[in-house]
Amino acid sequence: MKELVVISGKGGTGKTSVVAALARLAHASMLADCDVDAADLHLVLSPTVGPAHEFSGRSQAVIDADRCTGCGLCVEHCRFAALALNPARVDSIACEGCGLCVRICPVEALRMEPVVNGHWWLSETRWGPLVHARLGVAEDNSGKLVALVRNEARRVAEERGLDFMLVDGAPGIGCPVIASLSGASMVLLVTEPTVAGRHDLGRVLDLVRHFHLPFAVCINKHDLNLRQARAVQTEAEAAGALFVVPIRYDRAVTDAMVAGKSVVDVTTEGAAADLSDLWLHVSTALAEVVRGTETEQGK
Amino acid sequence: MRVAVASGKGGTGKTTVAVNLAWAAVQDDLQVQYIDCDVEEPDGALFLHPEIGSVLSVDVPVPTVDEDVCTHCGVCSDVCAFRAIAALPTTVLVFPELCHACGACTMLCPEHAITEVPRRTGELRIGSAGPLRVVTGVLDVGEAKAPPVIRAAKQHIDETADLVVIDAPPGTSCPVIDSVRGADLVVLVSEPTPFGLNDLRLAVDMVRALGLPLAVVANRSDIGDTSLREYCQEQGIEIVLELPFDRRIAEVYAAGGIVVEGLPEYGVHFRELRRRLGVLAAESVS
Numbered sequence: 001m002k003e004l005v006v007i008s009g010k011g012g013t014g015k016t017s018v019v020a021a022l023a024r025l026a027h028a029s030m031l032a033d034c035d036v037d038a039a040d041l042h043l044v045l046s047p048t049v050g051p052a053h054e055f056s057g058r059s060q061a062v063i064d065a066d067r068c069t070g071c072g073l074c075v076e077h078c079r080f081a082a083l084a085l086n087p088a089r090v091d092s093i094a095c096e097g098c099g100l101c102v103r104i105c106p107v108e109a110l111r112m113e114p115v116v117n118g119h120w121w122l123s124e125t126r127w128g129p130l131v132h133a134r135l136g137v138a139e140d141n142s143g144k145l146v147a148l149v150r151n152e153a154r155r156v157a158e159e160r161g162l163d164f165m166l167v168d169g170a171p172g173i174g175c176p177v178i179a180s181l182s183g184a185s186m187v188l189l190v191t192e193p194t195v196a197g198r199h200d201l202g203r204v205l206d207l208v209r210h211f212h213l214p215f216a217v218c219i220n221k222h223d224l225n226l227r228q229a230r231a232v233q234t235e236a237e238a239a240g241a242l243f244v245v246p247i248r249y250d251r252a253v254t255d256a257m258v259a260g261k262s263v264v265d266v267t268t269e270g271a272a273a274d275l276s277d278l279w280l281h282v283s284t285a286l287a288e289v290v291r292g293t294e295t296e297q298g299k
Numbered sequence: 300m301r302v303a304v305a306s307g308k309g310g311t312g313k314t315t316v317a318v319n320l321a322w323a324a325v326q327d328d329l330q331v332q333y334i335d336c337d338v339e340e341p342d343g344a345l346f347l348h349p350e351i352g353s354v355l356s357v358d359v360p361v362p363t364v365d366e367d368v369c370t371h372c373g374v375c376s377d378v379c380a381f382r383a384i385a386a387l388p389t390t391v392l393v394f395p396e397l398c399h400a401c402g403a404c405t406m407l408c409p410e411h412a413i414t415e416v417p418r419r420t421g422e423l424r425i426g427s428a429g430p431l432r433v434v435t436g437v438l439d440v441g442e443a444k445a446p447p448v449i450r451a452a453k454q455h456i457d458e459t460a461d462l463v464v465i466d467a468p469p470g471t472s473c474p475v476i477d478s479v480r481g482a483d484l485v486v487l488v489s490e491p492t493p494f495g496l497n498d499l500r501l502a503v504d505m506v507r508a509l510g511l512p513l514a515v516v517a518n519r520s521d522i523g524d525t526s527l528r529e530y531c532q533e534q535g536i537e538i539v540l541e542l543p544f545d546r547r548i549a550e551v552y553a554a555g556g557i558v559v560e561g562l563p564e565y566g567v568h569f570r571e572l573r574r575r576l577g578v579l580a581a582e583s584v585s
Contacts, residue, residue, distance in 0.1 A: 011469045012310005037470035038498040098380050098401030137504040142472045171309045172339035175443035195555035196342040206440040225553040258523050
């Protein structure tokens with residue numbers, strides 16, 4: 001199966017809008033929204049939402065106040081400042097679920113309990129099934145939820161015989177992004193022509209090269225600053241990008257989003273034409289990357 | 300006053316608001332500190348160009364096993380909730396990137412064969428841009444966990460400063476929570492689009508779960524639709540600043556400039572923002 005993961009380093013560069021457009025242009029594909037912290041893909045794909053499944057990414061310490069003698073051993077050894085006395089309590093947001101307190105409590109006043117800290121759904125869009133999720137408020141472990149979304153999406157794709165999976169990745173360079181990259185055939189980086197866009201692209205380029213993944217770059221709203229756009233292009237090519245495709249600034253993209261659509265749903269001109277060009281590049285490069293991997297495996 | 304600037308959605312103008320809030324205060328001769336806690340993509344320095352006085356490594360403790368003492372009993376693997384240490388029949392493997400530094404293996408090893416050694420995950424760059432003191436947390440590329448770098452950056456907060464601006468990462472999960480904890484007020488920067496509103500709702504829920512007072516800045520307030528304003532009204536959240544879509548702001552930003560320097564007419568907006576945040580923070584205390 002071919003897997004394209006779209007990430008951006010910097011937020012707000014248009015990653016999800018690009019994914020939504022590619023979803024339509026690719027027709028039947030498997031879709032996965034790994035931006036579980038701020039999942040927005042469903043807002044433009046208007047899916048028929050399937051039943052909610054619970055996600056438990058961790059366990060958490062629970063204290064039995066009746067048994068607690070207030071000795072303070074747990075408070076002293078908790079590295080996350082998650083325990084307090086008088087009254088004995090656990091800060092459920094600070095607790096990372098290591099379980100040290102449970103093991104050292106001399107009177108067994110603490111126990112671990114699994115926490116539901118997110119939900120995920122298998123939904124149906126016009127362009128293919130979509131696995132999406134929402135992390136509970138003020139929860140961590142988004143990396144685990146991302147891994148779950150990916151694995152579920154892969155399972156559904158196999159079940160339904162879909163050979164292309166499109167993944168909306170997370171922003172940044174930390175644990176959720178790293179989790180969304182595992183198993184990618186190719187990575188598409190969406191950036192913008194600003195100093196911040198360039199700087200963040202540099203960091204995310206280092207990340208994809210760290211994992212030896214083939215990648216391409218798309219410069220969104222490239223005409224907002226042509227000088228920065230040229231600099232981005234040069235840097236991306238020097239870093240070994242398979243291709244660099246510009247997309248023009250087009251208010252129709254925002255208008256379409258406000259209407260709950262992708263720009264390629266409403267027009268074939270302007271940014272929509274650039275996105276079609278991007279899809280042509282992506283599909284060609286993916287076919288080559290996959291053929292390359294198969295040849296290598298054949299050896 | 301300690302203000303954390305956050306946003307559910309990335310790219311809404313969080314850094315622009317944080318940088319200009321800080322810089323407008325410096326222009327008024329206040330003692331200001333800017334703490335960049337968006338350690339995965341720390342961009343504040345691209346606009347502030349601080350001179351770096353010192354660079355400090357951020358280390359987290361990870362276990363190391365003394366093989367001469369280890370009896371391969373397997374207690375360390377059993378007690379590790381994060382599968383970061385695996386006791387095999389003849390050796391013990393440590394996976395530093397999975398380790399949460401909880402200390403369980405070190406403390407519970409019956410042979411005392413485990414000690415903790417520091418492992419670098421990022422750095423702090425401490426410096427100043429004119430009178431503005433700047434602390435930038437930077438997570439090393441390839442490292443998964445931002446919170447230790449964020450916590451280290453926040454240890455450099457100067458309680459005596461008139462204004463401390465914390466630039467938080469986007470999203471609603473652990474790095475954001477570590478960044479906004481302890482703030483007198485959280486400013487959420489959003490834009491009036493379906494993505495902006497959806498992500499703002501999540502961010503509001505997060506800030507409320509932490510019990511912190513909050514306010515909203517509506518950036519590019521004239522694009523999109525009216526749903527952001529309606530949501531804030533319904534929730535009783537004050538929109539403390541509306542910035543219109545102004546191509547000149549986009550140009551100043553793209554080139555790495557500070558808006559209140561390049562477009563001085565915006566100075567009044569960021570002064571008014573600071574005044575209003577002061578009022579809201581004081582109200583929440585009383």
